Amino acid sequence: xxxxxxxxxxxxxxxxxxxxxxxxxxxxxxxxxxxxxxxxxxxxxxxxxxxxxxxxxxxxxxxxxxxxxxxxxxxxxxxxxxxxxxxxxxxxxxxxxxxxxxxxxxxxxxxxxxxxxxxxxxxxxxxxxxxxxxxxxxxxxxx
Amino acid sequence: xxxxxxxxxxxxxxxxxxxxxxxxxxxxxxxxxxxxxxxxxxxxxxxxxxxxxxxxxxxxxxxxxxxxxxxxxxxxxxxxxxxxxxxxxxxxxxxxxxxxxxxxxxxxxxxxxxxxxxxxxxxxxxxxxxxxxxxxxxxxxxxxxxxxxxxxxxxxxxxxxxxxxxxxxxxxxxxxxxxxxxxxxxxxxxxxxxxxxxxxxxxxxxxxxxxxxxxxxxxxxxxxxxxxxxxxxxxxxxxxxxxxxxxxxxxxxxxxxxxxxxxxxxxxxxxxxxxxxxxxxxxxxxxxxxxxxxxxxxxxxxxxxxxxxxxxxxxxxxxxxxxxxxxxxxxxxxxxxxxxxxxxxxxxxxxxxxxxxxxxxxxxxxxxxxxxxxxxxxxxxxxxxxxxxxxxxxxxxxxxxxxxxxxxxxxxxxxxxxxxxxxxxxxxxxxxxxxxxxxxxxxxxxxxxxxxxxxxxxxxxxxxxxxxxxxxxxxxxxxxxxxxxxxxxxxxxxxxxxxxxxxxxxxxxxxxxxxxxxxxxxxxxxxxxxxxxxxxxxxxxxxxxxxxxxxxxxxxxxxxxxxxxxxxxxxxxxxxxxxxxxxxxxxxxxxxxxxxxxxxxxxxxxxxxxxxxxxxxxxxxxxxxx
Numbered sequence: 001x002x003x004x005x006x007x008x009x010x011x012x013x014x015x016x017x018x019x020x021x022x023x024x025x026x027x028x029x030x031x032x033x034x035x036x037x038x039x040x041x042x043x044x045x046x047x048x049x050x051x052x053x054x055x056x057x058x059x060x061x062x063x064x065x066x067x068x069x070x071x072x073x074x075x076x077x078x079x080x081x082x083x084x085x086x087x088x089x090x091x092x093x094x095x096x097x098x099x100x101x102x103x104x105x106x107x108x109x110x111x112x113x114x115x116x117x118x119x120x121x122x123x124x125x126x127x128x129x130x131x132x133x134x135x136x137x138x139x140x141x142x143x
Numbered sequence: 144x145x146x147x148x149x150x151x152x153x154x155x156x157x158x159x160x161x162x163x164x165x166x167x168x169x170x171x172x173x174x175x176x177x178x179x180x181x182x183x184x185x186x187x188x189x190x191x192x193x194x195x196x197x198x199x200x201x202x203x204x205x206x207x208x209x210x211x212x213x214x215x216x217x218x219x220x221x222x223x224x225x226x227x228x229x230x231x232x233x234x235x236x237x238x239x240x241x242x243x244x245x246x247x248x249x250x251x252x253x254x255x256x257x258x259x260x261x262x263x264x265x266x267x268x269x270x271x272x273x274x275x276x277x278x279x280x281x282x283x284x285x286x287x288x289x290x291x292x293x294x295x296x297x298x299x300x301x302x303x304x305x306x307x308x309x310x311x312x313x314x315x316x317x318x319x320x321x322x323x324x325x326x327x328x329x330x331x332x333x334x335x336x337x338x339x340x341x342x343x344x345x346x347x348x349x350x351x352x353x354x355x356x357x358x359x360x361x362x363x364x365x366x367x368x369x370x371x372x373x374x375x376x377x378x379x380x381x382x383x384x385x386x387x388x389x390x391x392x393x394x395x396x397x398x399x400x401x402x403x404x405x406x407x408x409x410x411x412x413x414x415x416x417x418x419x420x421x422x423x424x425x426x427x428x429x430x431x432x433x434x435x436x437x438x439x440x441x442x443x444x445x446x447x448x449x450x451x452x453x454x455x456x457x458x459x460x461x462x463x464x465x466x467x468x469x470x471x472x473x474x475x476x477x478x479x480x481x482x483x484x485x486x487x488x489x490x491x492x493x494x495x496x497x498x499x500x501x502x503x504x505x506x507x508x509x510x511x512x513x514x515x516x517x518x519x520x521x522x523x524x525x526x527x528x529x530x531x532x533x534x535x536x537x538x539x540x541x542x543x544x545x546x547x548x549x550x551x552x553x554x555x556x557x558x559x560x561x562x563x564x565x566x567x568x569x570x571x572x573x574x575x576x577x578x579x580x581x582x583x584x585x586x587x588x589x590x591x592x593x594x595x596x597x598x599x600x601x602x603x604x605x606x607x608x609x610x611x612x613x614x615x616x617x618x619x620x621x622x623x624x625x626x627x628x629x630x631x632x633x634x635x636x637x638x639x640x641x642x643x644x645x646x647x648x649x650x651x652x653x654x655x656x657x658x659x660x661x662x663x664x665x666x667x668x669x670x671x672x673x674x675x676x677x678x679x680x681x682x683x684x685x686x687x688x689x690x691x692x693x694x695x696x697x698x699x700x701x702x703x704x705x706x707x708x709x710x711x712x713x714x715x716x717x718x719x720x721x722x723x724x725x726x727x728x729x730x731x732x733x734x735x736x737x738x739x740x741x742x743x744x745x746x747x748x749x750x751x752x753x754x755x756x757x758x759x760x761x762x763x764x765x766x767x768x769x
Binding site: 072075076078079082083085086087088091101104105107109 | 211212215216217218270293295296297299366367370371374627628694698704707730
């Protein structure tokens with residue numbers, strides 16, 4: 001069969017050959033734009049996440065450094081306190097202030113109740129009470 | 144034509160086959176590398192990119208009973224050099240030497256050694272030194288942090304704590320050595336990725352194994368009491384030109400050791416606390432002399448062989464049957480009729496031997512063992528000796544009597560303190576202990592169990608002995624131990640010192656006692672080794688130190704005085720004055736004046752030649768004791 005015959009047998013087509021139905025342009029744009037937006041937003045989110053992560057890491061490093069520094073400071077201060085509070089240091093400081101070791105200790109037996117002034121003809125007060133009064137007297141004089 | 148093949152097709156097929164073979168080989172290699180040897184290469188990759196380093200664990204602290212730091216670990220800067228970056232080794236060494244306090248030649252050697260990229264210059268330097276070195280801005284000089292062991296109170300209690308660390312590192316001794324495993328903790332490990340140049344890639348550091356801090360140890364020591372004990376002992380050892388001394392204070396309520404001082408004399412020029420590796424109270428043995436009379440008399444009282452008022456006829460020398468030479472009292476005296484109390488008060492050897500004649504050999508040996516002699520104290524301590532007691536079967540003619548007056552036995556200060564602690568504690572032994580608790584890294588505190596004591600003598604016997612021992616201080620040889628406000632019970636001891644098995648003119652003098660005598664709270668021993676003047680006795684050398692330490696301890700603990708009228712103190716001072724004995728330990732300017740005026744020690748003059756020159760072997764020879 002020749003080519004002419006084939007053309008003749010073919011069903012006739014409408015003449016609107018240069019026209020075609022197109023889809024909704026908005027929908028088409030949406031199809032294109034949406035993935036782009038998703039990709040861009042995702043990229044930004046990813047970058048933001050990594051930035052936040054990096055920032056947190058920096059903050060964490062900084063906090064760890066601060067902790068180490070404070071730990072070191074605590075150790076040094078603790079050592080300093082222990083050194084200054086050691087008996088040898090306290091004794092040396094006391095001597096620098098002009099203090100001397102006590103020659104003897106004075107013990108005061110405090111009477112059960114506050115001593116009332118004794119009448120002139122009363123018996124001498126006990127040794128303990130006497131010491132108490134002397135100590136009180138001395139304390140008053142120092143003030 | 145069948146014989147003419149397409150040459151292009153053939154070449155293509157050959158190339159394709161070659162490519163296939165090449166890829167096949169590559170595939171085989173990939174399988175080999177990835178699958179078969181994957182682990183090996185993975186490990187190699189990790190090894191190349193990962194740098195591991197150990198993180199030292201912080202060592203636990205050592206505290207006294209009040210939570211004050213006796214030893215702690217502090218991180219300090221260590222100065223190092225990378226010699227490959229050092230431009231001018233000589234100039235750098237010159238600049239660093241005065242700042243670091245290190246020899247310039249040593250620094251120059253370290254800085255010039257370009258075989259290594261890390262050389263220590265100075266370890267664990269002070270903050271000031273670190274700042275000064277930084278300010279110099281020298282190329283090739285860097286800093287790393289290292290843990291450093293610190294003893295804030297300096298040499299205080301060094302013989303107990305021991306030492307660890309330092310440069311060169313000290314061997315761990317004392318508490319540091321004994322509980323090293325507990326204190327050391329477990330080191331950790333960090334891993335960090337490095338670039339091909341070996342530099343750390345930021346942000347890749349991770350902790351593989353965290354370091355676990357060591358446990359803390361809480362001792363029963365009281366830092367202030369320890370200082371007072373060392374202070375008093377050091378000055379007395381210095382003043383008397385002694386070879387050394389030991390003091391130990393114990394709380395009778397629970398056996399807590401509050402102080403344990405070991406002092407070493409420095410050739411008559413002074414004394415120093417320490418040494419670090421020798422705790423004299425536990426490790427050194429000596430013949431206790433007259434302090435042993437407490438054991439003899441307690442046993443005689445306990446078994447009813449004597450009473451406190453039993454009268455004996457006491458000459459100043461006495462030869463026991465079978466002995467070659469007489470036993471002698473320290474000072475000549477007329478034959479006296481002394482009670483048991485008088486014998487103890489005057490520390491009469493002859494009187495004590497007469498009392499010992501009422502005991503059997505077995506009883507004498509049993510008495511010493513019952514009081515804890517011949518076995519280690521309850522304190523855990525390396526190198527602690529059991530001591531040495533003569534077997535009663537080997538007493539022969541004189542052994543029992545020598546043992547009764549404190550010869551023929553080698554004991555530690557801790558053991559002898561235990562004897563007096565038993566009497567003070569109403570006849571029940573009071574085992575001593577030094578470690579109060581441990582605190583693990585999580586803060587859990589585990590308190591050590593306090594060992595139980597056992598009854599050695601009856602309460603009545605202990606009470607009687609206390610009454611008799613009060614007389615020793617109030618009117619006897621221990622007058623210098625008296626403390627104003629408190630009644631004191633104690634005993635002096637003076638023994639000749641053995642050197643290479645031969646008794647010499649050198650003496651070991653001691654005083655052991657407790658206070659307040661009516662309600663005993665603390666017991667203390669003071670032993671001074673070889674005062675320069677061989678005539679000095681325990682009552683003159685050790686008793687004043689004892690008194691000074693105990694006065695401090697009683698006041699610090701707020702113990703109410705039991706003799707507010709100073710009855711015993713006044714009587715004791717009267718006796719001291721009558722004997723011309725000064726009872727003060729010289730300190731500060733007084734000590735300096737004494738040292739300045741010191742004349743060479745008198746040549747040895749035996750007041751009793753027969754006794755002084757007596758060579759002897761352990762356990763066979765009596766000697767003047769007091």
